[in-house]
Amino acid sequence: MSYVYLLDTTLRDGTQGEGVSLTVADKLKIAEKLDDLGVAYIEGGFPGANPKDEEFFRAARSLRLKHAKLTAFGSTRRPGVRVEDDAGVRAVLDASTPAVAIVGKAWDFHVTDALRIDLDENLAMIRDTVQYLKRFGREVIFDAEHFFDGFKRNRAYALATVRAAWEAGVDWVALCDTNGGSMPHEIHDIVAQVIQEVPVQVGIHTHNDCELAVANSLAAVQAGARMVHGTINGIGERCGNANLASVIPNLELKLGYSCLPSREHLRLLTPVARFVGEVCNLVAHSYQPFVGHSAFAHKGGIHVSAIQRNPETYEHIPPELVGNERRVLLSELSGVSNVLAQAQAFGIPTEGREAELRRLLDRIKQMEHMGYQFEGAEASQELLFRRALNDFTPPFRVLAVRVDTDVQRQGESTSQAIIKLEVDGDIVHTVSEGNGPVNALDAVLRKALAPHRPEIRRMHLTDYKVRVLDEKDATAARVRVLIESTDGEHVWRTVGVSENVIAASWEALVDSFQYYLALVVPSQALVEA
The missing domain is CATH 3.20.20.70 (Aldolase class I)
Structure with missing residues (x-):
């Protein structure tokens, strides 16, 4: 060859x-x-x-x-x-x-x-x-x-x-x-x-x-x-x-x-293509051959019936070869096996939980329709699964949050965030400032959690991207916010979607802290032990 x-x-x-x-x-x-x-x-x-x-x-x-x-x-x-x-x-x-x-x-x-x-x-x-x-x-x-x-x-x-x-x-x-x-x-x-x-x-x-x-x-x-x-x-x-x-x-x-070291490397093609698209902050081309979200999606009734018997009827290659997946649209069977496999990959028990998995699938479809995308936000995806399947105990609960921004005549601005949350049975109510609303929210969350969860001092935000999803709606458009965080050893990504960029940012930010404290820190402690 x-x-x-x-x-x-x-x-x-x-x-x-x-x-x-x-x-x-x-x-x-x-x-x-x-x-x-x-x-x-x-x-x-x-x-x-x-x-x-x-x-x-x-x-x-x-x-x-x-x-x-x-x-x-x-x-x-x-x-x-x-x-x-x-x-x-x-x-x-x-x-x-x-x-x-x-x-x-x-x-x-x-x-x-x-x-x-x-x-x-x-x-x-x-x-x-x-x-x-x-x-x-x-x-x-x-x-x-x-x-x-x-x-x-x-x-x-x-x-x-x-x-x-x-x-x-x-x-x-x-x-x-x-x-x-x-x-x-x-x-x-x-x-x-x-x-x-x-x-x-x-x-x-x-x-x-x-x-x-x-x-x-x-x-x-x-x-x-x-x-x-x-x-x-x-x-x-x-x-x-x-x-x-x-x-x-x-x-x-x-x-x-042959152009890659092995066929196993070919399976990384779709994840790499989507990762590059997300980092470049470009709208994913759903119809892109091989790696697009729609490359192996089936909607027509005759097509769906045929691929369920034999995928070769309407697919030129198995999608798994390039790291993609088959999708059946507008069908009660659409993607259930994928949801099941993902839950198992997260270590979540699935036996006898078909009804819950189907409800989760419906929820994922609704969220994707709203603009969520989980290919580049694996931490938010895992939290979604664990919350839906009752396999998650949040390390803290946000009871209320408010952020205000004061814009000066010279164009300078300061933001102040106020938060009320519950952690370890205590109610914490505090305030913090930042050079922008997202920075203020990050600062106030850290200030509220640090006395109870000092580990958060090891984590910090490394990337923050905003994508407008509905350009036709101008300033009322829905936006997707992607946040990347690290503790120097692990890297994880979270997503938030809203018509309000601050609300979307807050959703992604809270997910980042929840994921770190509930899933990364315990796994670190287990390895160290």
Whole structure:
């Protein structure tokens, strides 16, 4: 079985997509998930372009990657500048990654009209940069930008750029359909010609402007390319990049190639795709193939009847292969087995509780309709199960809460939260301030609980995201708040939904404290004992 190497550029090319902005902490979390999935290369960013990416590469040195090579991205040296003196090339080296990706022009039109330099100087820039980076022991990937457009207009020069990189000792040449305008048959034919002309390892980097990035990537592989660049969920500039969430299962399950360490890693595809979407704060595309919420959902009566006898009647693969699940819509049988399995996974007794499980299923459906999503909020999901099945004793009860915000004329504001709660049989009534309503609520909850539950000093909020669910309702829209918390060892996520962003935040915040005190702390004590 032929192996195809995956270069994931979610953290670099993906962040060029409209509406995508990741913090350094976000990028580190995604990098760990990509490594768990088993991709071969993670392109982390452009260290010569912005301080955030430079900080990411410094922080990423502490990552313990099991499968992936972290890759820094940069450009060939500037025209007229010695490669040793080029600040961008130096920044790529300073990132201290085992692999580097260097972009250079492969279309003569771009060389003469965009860079406004001599064609031979561009070849020298490619050659010098690759040779210099190889001298420092880096694995070098040359991204031949606009290669397919360039090949179709000046075949000889496009090939000359590939040959220049190969002669300089490059490890891979990634042929880029930068404008996303090529057809699959063109990609296949041109890749085959390159492989015949130049004995270099070829990769493919496609964009989705014609909705063909995945098809073009697969065509390139069938023509002999052995590296595919792409992003999770296809995020990227304009219409996005090749969607690895579709490329991977098509390679593994349809075309007979291997691109992940094992088939068990393929089962992580759906959780990783949804995790990346949540961290990027993008609305999940329910109809996305393989990993979408609706990818294996069945509603029509004939379809439902057929899949209950044999799922192959209306499913091209078992959803479990990619970590997804079958869903039957608008049916009393819809998802009961999934609810049962999840309850058992939480260690909750289920024997003889079919009626309760069905009521829980109905409740989950109602909550999903309201806007709740539990893929990225596993702590709230477990609390929901335990509360519904009477397997949860809350460590505290909120009796009343109020928050006020005072906005000054200069635009500055302070918030004050007042809480009344019951903990260990005591009634606690206290007040606290914060630099915003959520901060004030967090502070007052900590102040009220700390004398009884000093463990909460170990936990803190690490991420807070708000998503508008009903844009058409403007300021009256329902919102979903996702909170991530940690105690330095465990990480958990909770969710809240409301027309009031403060109410949604409070729901997620209370769940975070309840989950930690009721489930994380006792498990820690059990391990320590």
